[in-house]
Amino acid sequence: MNPSTFNTRSAAGAPLLTNARGLEPERLPIIRQYMHIALRWRYVIIGITVACILLGLVATLLMTPKYTAEVTVEISRESNRVTDFQGVEREASVADQEFYQTQYGLLQSRSLAERVATQLRLVDDSKFFERFGVSDSDPAFQEVNGRYPASGRAVRQRIAGEVLLDNLNVTPVRLSRLVDVSFTSPDPAFSAKVANAWAENFIQTNLERKIQATSYGRNLLQRQLGQLKERLNESQRQLVAYASAQRIINLPAQSGGDGRLTSERSIIADDLAALNASLAQATADRIQAEARYEQAGRAGASTEALRNQAINSLRQRRAELAADYQKLMTQFEPEYPAAKAIQSQIDQLDRSIGREEGRVSGSLQADYREAVERERALNSKVEQLKASYLDLRRRSIQYNIYQQEVDTNRALYDGLLQRFKEIGVAGGVGVNNVTVVDPADIPQRPSSPRLLLNLALAVIAGLGLGVLAAFALEQIDESFADPEEVERRLGLPLLGSVPKLTEGTPKEALLDRKSTLVDAYLAVQTNLTFSTEHGVPRSFAVTSTRPAEGKSTTALALATMLARAQRKVILVDGDMRSPSVHHLGGVDHDRGLSNFLAGQDDITSLTFPMSDLGFTAMSAGPIPPNAAELLTGTRLQTLIERLLQSYDHVVIDSPPVMGLADAPLIASRVEGVIYAVESHGIRSTMVKTALSRLASANARVIGGVLTKFETGKAHHGYGYEYGYGYGRDDKAARS
Template sequence: MKMLSSQTLGGNVSASPVAGPATLTDETMPLLRQYLRIAMRRRYAIIAAVVGCVLLGLIITLLMTPKYTATSTIEISRESDKVTNFQGVEREASVADQEFYQTQYGLLQSRSLSERVAAQLRLIDDPEFFELFGVSQDKPAFQQTNGRYPASGRAARQRVAGEVLLKNLSIDPTRLSRLVDIRFTSPDADFSARVANAWAENFIKTNLERKIQATSYGRDLLQRQLAEYKNRLDQSQRQLVAYASAQQIINLPSQTSGDNRATSERSIVADDLAALNAALSQATADRIQAEARYQQVGRSGASTEALRNVAINNLRQRRAELAAEYQQLMTRFEPGYPAAQAIQSQINQLDRSIAREEGRVTNSLQADYREAVERERALQAKVNQLKSSFLDLRRRSIQYNIYQQEVDTNRALYDGLLQRFKEIGVAGGVGVNNVAVVDPADVPQRPSSPRLLINLAASILAGLVLGAAIALALEQIDEAIADPAEVERRLGLPLLGSVPKVEGATPKEALLDRKSELVDAYLAVQTNLAFTTQHGVPRSFAVTSTRPAEGKSTTALALATTLARAHRRVILVDGDMRSPSVHHLGGVDHDRGLSNFLSGQDDISSLTFEMRELGLTAMSAGPIPPNAAELLTGNRLSLLIERLLETYDHVVIDSPPVMGLADAPLIASRVEGVIYAVESHGIRATLVKTALGRLASANARIVGGVLTKFEPRKANYGYGYEYGYGYGRDRRADAA
C-alpha cells in the first residue's frame, strides 16, 4: 500500500537493530533546513517579535523630532596654486601622501574649529541654542541673570557648545576625489545651513592662518639665524685678514676673462712664478733654436741665414757672371791676357767680399746663441728662487686656507639664509589657500530624519533578529519531543514510527477501520519491528511509556491487532495490574486475569477472553493485588510467557508506566524486547531519559520507540508528511 510505504519512510535512521529505510535527522539534515524547521515551529514567536518591533519602531518614529541635514562641499587640494615660485615653511604633501588627507579630516573635526564656529555664530550666549539641543542648564555657567548668562562661565559654555556642534556634525569624504561633504543635523533647517557654511569658511580661515603663522614663525627664526651667521662671517673675515697681514700673504683678487670665466684668487708669488716659468720656457726654446742655427754653420760652413742674405746673394751672382765671361775669354786667349787677368782680379775681390759677409753672419749667430744661453740661466735662477718662496708661502697658507674655508662657509650659509628669508617674506604675503568651497549649504526643505520606511525596515530586521533569537532560545529550553527525528537525536532510541493523534473516535473504532490513519501508522511500526530480530517481530514484547496516558495501551492493542490481521496468533496481556484497561476494550470485567496466574493459578484458558472484532485473544490484569511488584518478582511471569508462546505466535504485554513504579522494569526484563511509547509535545526529554535509564539498569532490551499523538502540522515535520491519503475516496463523502 502507498500509505504503508509513506509510513515506512518515517522509520529508524540509526545503526540499530531496526533495518528500515533511512530518514533525515538533525545530524544529516542541511543546516539551513534545520533553521527553517525551527522558524516554522516557532513562527508565532517570530511573528510576535516582528510585530512588536514594527509597532515600537512606528511609535518611536512618530514621536521623534524632525531633524534637517545641511551639506556644504569643499575641495582640499594637495598643493595650493602657485602665485610665485617661492615656497613657505610648511611642508607640502606629495601625490601619494594619504596622511595629508587624514590630517585634514581630523582638523575638520577638531574641538578648536567647533568652538571657533560657536563663537562666530554667537552660540555661546544664546539660550535658545542650548535649549534646542537639550543641554542641561543645571551648571553654574548656565545660570541666567536678567535673561543673560554670566561672563565667568563663557569658557565652559564655549566648550559645551563646541561639543554639541561636533556631536551633530559628520565629515564624509567622497571616494577617489578631493571633495569632502560637511554635514550638520539639527531640528532647525536654517540653523543647519548656517553651521555647515560657517564650518567650511572657518576651516579655510584656520588653514590659511596656520600657513601664515608657520611662515611668520619661520621668518622670525631665520632673522635670528641671519644675525648669528652675520657675526660669524664678520669674525671669520677679520681673522683671515689679520693672519694674512701677519704672514705677509698677498693674494690677487679673482678676475673674469673674456669668455666670462672667473679665475680664483691667487697670490703674487704664484702669479710671478707662473709668469717667469712661462718666460723660462720661451727662453729655453729660443736657446735651443739659436744653438741649432749655430751648430748648422759649424757642420756645413754655410748657414741658412747666409744663404738668405741679399748682399751675399748679389755678390755671388756678380761672381758667377764674371766667371762666365772669364771662361769665354779662355776659349780664345791665354790666362795672361790682360782682359782675362782683369776679370780674374774682380772674381778674387768678390770672393773676399763673400767670405767677409759669411763671417759676419756666423759671428752674429754665435752672439745670438750666447745671449740665449745667458738669458736662460738668469730666468732659471729666478724661477728657482720663486719656487722656494712659493713653497714657503704654501706652508704659511695652510692656516690661511682654513680661515678662508671658514669665511666661505659662513658666507654661503648667510647668503642661503638671506635668500630664504626674502622668499618667505614674499610667500607669506601672498595668502593662497589650498581649500575652496565647491557648493555652499542650502536650507534643507525636507527633514533627513526620521525616515518612516527606513525605520520600519530596520524594525522588521530587528524583529526578525529578535524573533530568531527567541526561537533559538525556546528551542534550547524546550525539552518536548516535537517530531520523529528528535526521538533518536534526544533519546537515542531507534524510531519505529510515528502515530497520529486520533480525534472524533476511540482507538478501537479507528483500528476497526482498516483505511484509517491510525492503522496505516501502526502497519509502518510493525514493518520496522520486523527488522529488530533475526526471526522478525519479537515473539514476546512489552509496550511501556514514561507516564500514563501517553498511548502505550493503544500501541499494544494496535500492534496486536496488526499482527493478528497478518494471520499471526496473538495474545494481548494487560500487565498494568494497578490501572487495568484491556478488559474495557473486550467488554468484560477483570475478575480473572494475570494476577490470578501470578498468584498460583495454572489454568490459562480460564483467564483469557476473545476479542473477535480485532481477531486476537486477550488476558485482563485480573484482580488488583495489594502489591503488584511482589507478584512480578518471581518466575511466574516468565513461566506464563513460555506457556503462552506454546500456543500463540506473539505475546504482547501492555506494561505499566516506568516512572514511580517497579512493575515496568520487572516485566521488561522477562520479554524479548520493549517498545517505548513517547507522547509528542507531551513529555520532557529528561524524564524519558531517566525512565530509559531505569529500563537499562534492569537489562531490558529496548527495540525502539514510537512517537504517539503526533500532529505533523503542529510539529512542522519537515518530511512533507500527511497521513490522510484517502485511498481515492472523498473523506467528506465518507463522513456524510
C-alpha cells in the first residue's frame, strides 16, 4: 500500500487524517499560531499603533487645560421628626439603595442645573457660553446692544443647564453616606463656584420639596376626605332606602355587661326567640296536662281528685256512715230500718262522690285540650316566623352588603381624617438631611489633559486595534484558493483539482474525452490507484461539507473514468433526501436504494443502465420519512457486499456531512471516502468540523478533491493554468 494516503489513530483511538507524505499534519501550539499571525501582519499592527500614538499626542497637545473642583456632601436616610406619624415608606434597611439612588438622580436633575445657572447669572453671561464653545447661531444668542435678548432666556437657561450637567460628575463614596460632587471647566475659580452653588441649591431644593410635599399632601387628603364623605353619605342613603323598601327593621345595638356594643338585631329574630320560648313552655304544659288527664281516668285516683276538699268531705262522711253501718250489722240485719237508712245515705254519698270526680275529670280534660290548642297555635306561629326569618335572611344579603360598604367607607373616612390631622402637625417639622462636609476649594493644578496617561492609552488602543485588524484579516478569507491549501489547512491528501465548468453540463463534459474535466478526473483516478494495496478502493463514497460543492459530479466522473478503464462499476445514489442520479439516466426514482434498505432483496429491478457513460446506476428510490433510520441497520452493508459480487467498484454519491447523519453512516460502511471541497466557496472551519464528524464515525478519508477551481483566483495561478490549458489553445488555433 502506498504510504501517501492512509489513516492512523491517536492514543485515544480516534482516527487522525494524514497528509500526502504519510505524516500527521503539524499542530502548532496556540501561542505559536498567534505569533505567526502577529508576524505576518506586523506592519499593520505597528502602523496602527504608531498612528494611535501620534493621534493621542496631537490630541493631548491641542486640549485646553481643565480644572476640577469637588465638594463633599452627606445625605442622611431620614430627617428627625417630632411626631409619631407613620408614613408609607419601608424600613431603611430595605429601601436604602433605592433612597440613595434617588438622591444621586436628583443631584443630576435638569431642574437643579437650571436653578444653579440662574442663581450664578450664567443665562445672560456671554463669556460662559464662549468658554464652553456654545454656538451663537441660535437667535437666542444674538446680542442686541451688547446684551442677549430677553425672548431667548428660556432657551439659554435650558442650554446652560445642559452645559453644567455635561461637566458635572457625581461620585458616591463607597460604604458611606458621602457623595463627591465635582465640576470641571477651564477656569479653576469658576469650577469651585459652580460646585459650591450646586451643593447649596441641592440643600434648598430638598427643603422646598418637603414643604411642597406637605402642602400637596394636605390638599390631596382634603380632596380625598370630601370624596370619602360623599361616598359614606351615599352608601348610608342607599342602606336606608333598601331597608325601607324591603321592610327590614333592626333594633339598635346595645351595650353589654362588658361595655361592648352588640350588633343590630331584627324584630323578627326577637319575636321568634320569644315565641320559641313560649312554645317550649306550652309544650311542657301540654305534657303535664296530658299526664294529669290520663291519671284522672284511673278510678278517680288523680291528684286533683285527692286534693279536692268537697270530695274529701264526702268521703269522710261516707267513711263515718260506713262505720255506723258496720256497727249495726253486728246486731241487726240489713233490712233493719236504721241500717237501711244509713245504707241509703251511703249510696247517696257515693253518687255525690262520683259526680264530683266526674266534674274534676272533665276539668282536667278541658285543661288538656286547652293546652293542646295553645301548643298548636304557638307552633303554627313559630313556623310562620321561621319562614319570615328565612325570607328576611335572604333579603338581608344585599342589606349586609350595603352595611359592609357603609362600615368600610366610615373606617376609611375616620382613618383619613386622623391622618389629615396628624399631617398638619408633622408638616415641615424636622431638620434637613443634607449637609456640606467639605466645600470646594479653587484647584491649583489642571485635572486634564494628562500626557503620559493619554500616550499609554494610545499605545494600548493602538496595539488592541492592530491585533484586532490582524485577526480580522486572518479570518476574512477562509476559502481554499490553492490546491495545496487542502493539505496544509486540513491535513488531507490532495487527490486532484477540478476546474470550474464555464458552459455545458458535467455529463456533456464527461462525454467529451478531450475536456479539461476528463483530464482532471483522470488525474484523480490515477491518485486513487495508490490509495490501497489493491489499487482503487472497491467501495467508496463521495461526500462534501454542504450541497452544491461538486460531490455528485465527482461521483459521476469517477464512475465514468473507472468504466472507461474496463472496470465494471455501479453508481449508487445515496442521497435519499435530494436525489440526482436518476436525472442523469432519464428515469424516475420510484425504485432504488430506499427499497432495498426497506427490505426488498431483488437488486436487479432497482438498477438502470447508463450506456452513454458505460456503467450501471441505482437511484435513491422513494424518499423515506427518515433516511438516517434506514441507514442505521445492516442492510447497506449487505447491499455493498452483494454488489461487489457482481461489480468491480461500488461508487456511492453520499449526502453532505453538515446537518445530516446520513454521510457518517454511509462512510462507516465503505472502504474509503473521497471528500469534495469547493474552491473559493467553502470555509475551512466548516470542512474541519465535517471531517471531525467523519473521524468520529471511524470513516477512512482517502483524500480531497478541490472542485470548481479557477486558476485566475489562485495565489500561484501560472502553474495550474499551465496544467489545464497546455496545448489546447494551439489545437484550437490549428483547427
